[in-house]
């Protein structure tokens with residue numbers, strides 16, 4: 001499977017997909033948000049620093065979204081952005097709507 005296929009498939013087949021790095025504090029915050037606020041949703045999490053293809057995945061995400069940083073979050077196949085974007089969407093009540101809509 002190509003990197004493009006792997007990333008695109010995981011975005012379309014998971015309600016929440018998070019491309020993360022295990023040591024990244026912003027990633028920890030966004031993973032905590034989902035775990036605490038949406039405990040019934042199990043995000044698909046890729047720790048890019050622990051994967052052989054992690055750099056290639058990060059390159060493809062940059063090509064796809066214009067965002068190189070992690071976390072890079074997708075909900076209901078929609079690109080949300082990083083931790084700041086995700087927390088902002090949550091505070092507006094829009095993250096819940098997206099998740100419910102994807103049920």
Ligand SMILES: N[C@@H](CCC(=O)N[C@@H](CS)C(=O)NCC(=O)O)C(=O)O
Pocket residue numbers: 021023024025026027068069070071081082083084085
């Ligand atoms: N404002 C961003 C900050 C994200 C950020 O700075 N992430 C760092 C890791 S902690 C990053 O991606 N650095 C580049 C890299 O790891 O390739 C957010 O809220 O997501």
